[in-house]
Amino acid sequence: MTSHAAVLLNIDGLNFYIDDVHILKDISLRANRGEFIGLIGPNGAGKTTLLKCINGINKGTGRIELDGIDIKSMSSRQIAAKAAMLHQDTTVTFPFTVMDIVLAGRYHKLGRFRHEGPEDYAAARRCMEYTDTLKLEKRLINTLSGGERQRVLFAKVLAQETDLILLDEPSSSMDIAYEEQLFKYASELSHEGKTVIAAVHDLKTAARYCSRLVMMKEGRIIADGEPEAVITRDNLRLSYGVEALVYRNRITGLIDFHIAEGNSDRRNVKIHVIGGGGSASGVIRQLFERGYSITAGVFSHGDSDLGCADVFGIKTLACRPFSEIDDDVFRENVDMIKAADMTILCDMPFGRQNLRNLEAAEYASRLVIIEDGDPKDRDFTGGAALDVYYGLREKAVVVESARLHEVLP
Amino acid sequence: MNDYNVYKKMRTVLPLMLLLLLFTIIVAVAVGAVYVPLDRTFRIILDNIGLIDDPALPQEQVSIICRVRLPRVLVSCIAGAALSACGTVMQGLFRNPMADPGILGVSSGAGLGAIIAISLGISARSIYTLPLFAAIGALGTVTLIYMLSLRKGRISPLTLILSGIAVSTFIGAVTQYILIKSNTYEVRNFVFWTMGGLNGMMWEQVRLITLPVLALLAVLMMFSRDLNLLQLGEEEAQSMGLEPSKTRKLLLLITSFITATAISVCGPISFVGLIVPHIMRLIIGPDHRILIPASAIGGAIFLTGCDILGRLPASGEISVGIITSILGAPYFLYLLIRTRRDGEIF
Numbered sequence: 001m002t003s004h005a006a007v008l009l010n011i012d013g014l015n016f017y018i019d020d021v022h023i024l025k026d027i028s029l030r031a032n033r034g035e036f037i038g039l040i041g042p043n044g045a046g047k048t049t050l051l052k053c054i055n056g057i058n059k060g061t062g063r064i065e066l067d068g069i070d071i072k073s074m075s076s077r078q079i080a081a082k083a084a085m086l087h088q089d090t091t092v093t094f095p096f097t098v099m100d101i102v103l104a105g106r107y108h109k110l111g112r113f114r115h116e117g118p119e120d121y122a123a124a125r126r127c128m129e130y131t132d133t134l135k136l137e138k139r140l141i142n143t144l145s146g147g148e149r150q151r152v153l154f155a156k157v158l159a160q161e162t163d164l165i166l167l168d169e170p171s172s173s174m175d176i177a178y179e180e181q182l183f184k185y186a187s188e189l190s191h192e193g194k195t196v197i198a199a200v201h202d203l204k205t206a207a208r209y210c211s212r213l214v215m216m217k218e219g220r221i222i223a224d225g226e227p228e229a230v231i232t233r234d235n236l237r238l239s240y241g242v243e244a245l246v247y248r249n250r251i252t253g254l255i256d257f258h259i260a261e262g263n264s265d266r267r268n269v270k271i272h273v274i275g276g277g278g279s280a281s282g283v284i285r286q287l288f289e290r291g292y293s294i295t296a297g298v299f300s301h302g303d304s305d306l307g308c309a310d311v312f313g314i315k316t317l318a319c320r321p322f323s324e325i326d327d328d329v330f331r332e333n334v335d336m337i338k339a340a341d342m343t344i345l346c347d348m349p350f351g352r353q354n355l356r357n358l359e360a361a362e363y364a365s366r367l368v369i370i371e372d373g374d375p376k377d378r379d380f381t382g383g384a385a386l387d388v389y390y391g392l393r394e395k396a397v398v399v400e401s402a403r404l405h406e407v408l409p
Numbered sequence: 410m411n412d413y414n415v416y417k418k419m420r421t422v423l424p425l426m427l428l429l430l431l432f433t434i435i436v437a438v439a440v441g442a443v444y445v446p447l448d449r450t451f452r453i454i455l456d457n458i459g460l461i462d463d464p465a466l467p468q469e470q471v472s473i474i475c476r477v478r479l480p481r482v483l484v485s486c487i488a489g490a491a492l493s494a495c496g497t498v499m500q501g502l503f504r505n506p507m508a509d510p511g512i513l514g515v516s517s518g519a520g521l522g523a524i525i526a527i528s529l530g531i532s533a534r535s536i537y538t539l540p541l542f543a544a545i546g547a548l549g550t551v552t553l554i555y556m557l558s559l560r561k562g563r564i565s566p567l568t569l570i571l572s573g574i575a576v577s578t579f580i581g582a583v584t585q586y587i588l589i590k591s592n593t594y595e596v597r598n599f600v601f602w603t604m605g606g607l608n609g610m611m612w613e614q615v616r617l618i619t620l621p622v623l624a625l626l627a628v629l630m631m632f633s634r635d636l637n638l639l640q641l642g643e644e645e646a647q648s649m650g651l652e653p654s655k656t657r658k659l660l661l662l663i664t665s666f667i668t669a670t671a672i673s674v675c676g677p678i679s680f681v682g683l684i685v686p687h688i689m690r691l692i693i694g695p696d697h698r699i700l701i702p703a704s705a706i707g708g709a710i711f712l713t714g715c716d717i718l719g720r721l722p723a724s725g726e727i728s729v730g731i732i733t734s735i736l737g738a739p740y741f742l743y744l745l746i747r748t749r750r751d752g753e754i755f
Contacts, residue, residue, distance in 0.1 A: 057644050080650030087645055094640045094695040099414065104638055108650030112631050115416065160649065 006032045008067055008163055008195045009054065016046075016053055016060035016219075023049050024060060025219040031197060033163065036190035038210035039199045040230075042240050045216040047199035048088060051166045054197070055085045066164065080108035084160035086153060088168040095140040098152050102128055105159030127158040131185065147178045154182065158189075165189065167198035183209040207231050207255040215239050227255055233313065243291060247311050258289075266291040269409050272336050272364075274357050275346035276300065281308040283346055283370065286404065288312045295336045298325050298357055325356040333360045342366045342409060345392065347401060349378040350385035358388040367396040368407050419699045426706040430486070430713075437482045437713045438474055441720055445470050454479070476611075484610040484618065484674060485716045485729065486709035489681055491622045491671035493708020494701050495664040496682025497689070498629055501636040501697055502657055503566045506690075509682040510668040512570055513661065514550035516677035517577040519669060520603060521584045522546020523676075527598050528591045536613050539602070540673035547669035550580060555661065563654050564661075605678035605730020607716050614674045625667045626705055632660060633697035640695060678712065678730045680737025685711050687744060 009031040016024035024046050031037055039047040052058040056071050056079040064071045066082045074082075084105070092101070102124040103116050110116065128134040131151040141149060157165060167186065179202075186196045187209045200206040206213055207227040215223040215230050217239040223230045236244040242259050249256040271287055273280050273296040280296060281304060287294050297317025299306040309316040317333050319325050325333070333356075337343050343364035350358070361367060369392065379386050397407050439450040453474050455461045492510070499508040510516075526532040526542035554576045558569040588596055635656050638646040643653045672678065685708045686700070693703055715732040 052644070055648055057647050075650075076647050076652045077650040080648065083648075085648040087642070087648065089642065092641055096637070096640070096695060097414070100637070100696065101641070104641065104649055107634065107638055110634070112634075156649075 005068060008033050009197075010063075010065040010068075011054070012063045012065075014050075014053060014060050014062035014064060016049060016058055023219050024053065027062070027219075027221060029214065029221065029224070031164075031195050033195055034190055034193050034211075036187055036196045036209065036211045037198070038206035038213045038227075039197060039216060040203055040206050040213055040239075041216035041222075044218075045239070046219040047216055048168050049219075050216070051085060051168050051197065051199055054164075055079065055083055055166055077108045080160060080162070082162055083164040083166060084157040084162040085166040086150075086157045086168060092141045092149065095142050098128070098133060098136045098139050098141055098144070099124060101141050101152055102133075102156045102159050105156040108160065123161065124155070124159050127155040128152075130158065131155045132181075151178060151182075154185070163194055165194055165196045167196065169199050169201055179205070203231060204254070204256060231255055231257060243288075245288065245312055266409075267293055269293065269342070270295065270340045271408075272296065272340035272343045273346065274298075274333075274337075274343065274348075274361055275305050276303055276348045276354055276357070278304045279346035279348040279370075280305040282401065283344060283404065284308055284312055284314065287344075287408075288314070290405075290408065292408075295340065297333050297336065298329050298354070298360075300353060319353075322353060324353055330356050330360060333357070334363050337361065337363045338365075340364070342368060344404075345369045345396070347372045347378075349380060350375075350389070351380045355381060355385055355388070358385060358392065361392050362388075364396075367392060368404070369393060369396045369398045370401045370404060371398050372401055415696050415698050418693065419702070422693060422699065423702055423706065426703060426710070430706055430710050433710050433713050433717075434482055434486065437485070437717050438478045440717055441473070441478060443470070443473055445474060450474060480612045480615045481607050481610040482713055482716070483615045485607050485713045487615070487618050487622050488607075488671040488675050488678065489685075489708035489710070489712025490626065490705035491618075491667045491708070492678060492681040493685040493711070494626050494629060494705040495668045496708075497686040497697070497701055497704040498632075498636065498660055498664050499682070500686055501639060501700075502660055503570075504640060505566070506687065507683070508570075510664055511577075511677075511679070511682075512573045513665055514554045514573050514577045514580065515547045515665055515668045516672065516679075517580045517584070518550025519543040519547040519672050519677060520599075521550070521580050521587075522673075523602050524584050524587045524591070524595075524599050527595050527602075528587055530595075532598070536611070537617065540614075540617060543673035544669045547672070548665060550576060551661075551665040551669075555658075564657055601728075602676045603730075604728040605672075605676035605733070606728040607675055608726060608728070610674070618670050618674055621670050622667055625663050626701075628663060629660070629667075630698075630701050632656065633701050636660075636697040636701075637695075676728075676730060678733055680733045680741065681708055681712055684733075684737050684740055 007030055011027055011029040014024055014027040015022070027050060039050065041047055049058060053060050054064060056074070056076060066079065071079055103120060106116060106120045106123065125134060128137065131154050133148065133152050133155050136144065136148060136152065141152060144152065183205055186198060190196050190211065210227060212225065213227050213230040214221055215235055222239055223235045231246055233244060233246050236242055236246065236257065244257045244259045246255065246257040270293045273283055273287070273294060275283065275296065276299050284294060284296060294314045296309050296314060299316060299318050300321040301318055302321050306316060306318055317329055319329050337360055343361060343366065345361050345367060347370045375386060375389055399407055435447055435450050438454065439445050439447050449470070452461065452463055453466055453471050456463050456466060457475050496509045499510055500506050522542035522545050523539055526539045532539040554569065554573050557572040557576065558564050560568065588599060635651055638649055638651045639653060646653050686704045689700055689704045689707050693699055712729065712733070715736065716729045719727040719729050719732045
């Protein structure tokens with residue numbers, strides 16, 4: 001009898017070695033019914049190894065319980081009745097029909113002397129219909145495309161009728177449309193009460209469909225929880241070693257992130273950005289992608305440049321809107337400029353409020369001015385700003401924004 | 410609906426093959442130095458198993474057929490079925506179309522057992538002595554190779570093949586050393602055995618191999634679904650509930666035992682276990698539920714057919730092992746060339 005305790009899988013202190021190499025290190029994980037867990041982490045983090053341990057293929061130390069029973073005391077057949085696995089390598093070179101392949105999922109239900117009965121065929125057809133492979137029923141598996149083959153094998157996994165479904169890198173040989181489809185199936189199955197654990201490459205898809213993410217690095221679990229709690233800038237740096245910007249996409253409402261082109265040499269280069277009125281956003285993004293240490297200011301509250309700087313998590317100075325920059329903020333700005341290896345003055349509108357930004361720029365050791373059009377068109381100070389601006393221009397490098405990258409260190 | 414696909418196929422293909430086998434048997438019994446017409450051959454067989462009673466049949470023909478030809482043909486059927494079915498299972502186990510019981514050292518081990526029995530001079534003492542020694546040699550060698558390739562309770566196919574080659578070579582050398590020390594008569598006896606001959610088979614040999622071979626073939630067929638699963642890959646099979654390691658050990662043991670039994674009486678006949686499974690796979694596909702019985706029947710037809718060819722030359726009989734090699738080697742090369750061209754073996 002299947003018990004219906006909430007916890008379906010309980011891993012406690014799992015360690016796995018291949019020869020002397022410690023592959024999985026002290027893994028503990030509980031999975032409840034109805035969860036869709038995405039295992040994420042870079043290649044070699046141990047995702048596949050963990051799935052194979054749960055499936056009884058890899059035998060580690062520690063305890064793995066399926067539905068309350070230690071898998072060490074279970075035969076392969078008993079495990080197959082509880083957990084099915086879609087493997088990463090899906091090449092089948094032997095010309096079996098699709099129906100025969102899907103029926104193979106029924107193996108654990110059949111005795112040595114029992115033929116597949118009508119209920120096995122019905123179950124197989126149901127699973128094939130679900131994965132849209134029923135029309136391939138009589139085709140030979142070795143004549144299918146990679147995506148079709150994977151869906152057939154997914155139907156086979158479903159035909160096992162298990163509470164736990166393990167998917168290993170399901171997107172590896174799928175075409176894009178079906179990759180999404182597979183995640184939808186998995187999500188649907190989890191809503192029906194099945195537990196799905198998937199090793200996933202694509203973090204965005206994982207964040208979108210999984211109810212919970214488990215992040216691994218070098219054989220350890222380093223984060224576990226809801227997607228927002230796991231896909232964070234710190235975690236991505238820790239596991240993948242990338243600088244990423246994580247945000248909630250305002251259009252789709254989903255977690256999204258942007259990975260910066262990692263260049264650790266540039267992390268020591270400090271660049272200060274002076275902007276406002278939206279002029280700094282593109283510059284900040286470009287600098288961020290190239291991996292520089294960025295500071296910015298002084299923006300007024302409500303300025304879109306300030307929002308952008310927030311998203312990228314950089315240190316920014318701000319002042320109240322429609323008022324001049326006060327002495328304290330001005331001094332801080334000057335300190336930042338002095339500390340920076342380069343200061344960039346964006347193609348921004350000049351007003352009374354931000355006049356002191358131009359004054360501060362005079363302290364720059366290296367100044368780059370971005371100028372896309374005649375500065376007179378964006379002067380709203382009646383010439384006061386332009387006097388300072390032309391003074392700055394004398395000792396600065398002036399470029400169009402499209403050519404900014406040419407003057408960056 | 411098209412349910413029970415493979416079983417439907419079995420119900421049409423297997424009876425047809427059995428009919429062909431029956432025909433082959435009758436022809437094989439009819440031809441030889443004394444030709445007996447086919448219809449009379451059939452009547453003699455029926456008379457012999459008590460289905461009809463015809464006292465008018467010529468006694469010397471009855472005697473030739475029942476005492477000499479029928480046991481010989483039955484041994485060739487059983488041995489052919491054994492070698493071919495075991496080849497099928499081995500190829501399935503290793504997912505390698507080139508695998509056959511020979512790689513497990515069955516032939517070389519049986520050879521060593523045979524030469525020991527011959528050189529000790531005890532092979533003439535009873536017709537069971539040589540087969541017994543050959544079987545012990547075969548199983549001993551298989552066990553040794555098997556133990557050498559065990560790693561943490563698992564067999565790695567590559568290690569198995571490599572240790573198979575090494576041990577077989579070593580045992581071949583020992584066999585040859587004993588041969589050098591043997592006299593001409595013993596060498597001749599041994600060479601005759603290694604050529605794989607069905608000459609001189611009697612009802613004793615039929616009795617010796619029929620029961621173990623047929624019983625174990627039935628056991629192999631019980632594992633056909635497991636073999637199908639293994640074709641999808643070892644880990645895949647385990648995910649579906651198979652114990653690949655256990656299954657492989659058990660099936661290796663059974664195939665070695667069947668092969669050892671067969672070649673202990675008729676010598677190491679090559680290529681039957683390679684060609685017939687290949688042809689069958691091409692004709693009826695990879696499903697072991699039908700492939701194993703079809704290969705068994707096909708092997709019986711093939712070996713008996715080869716024996717007929719070997720008995721045709723008026724100048725004297727050619728050992729069936731020579732015929733299978735003459736037919737088998739070119740076919741094998743053809744397969745290799747075709748494989749290279751098509752990029753896949755099946």
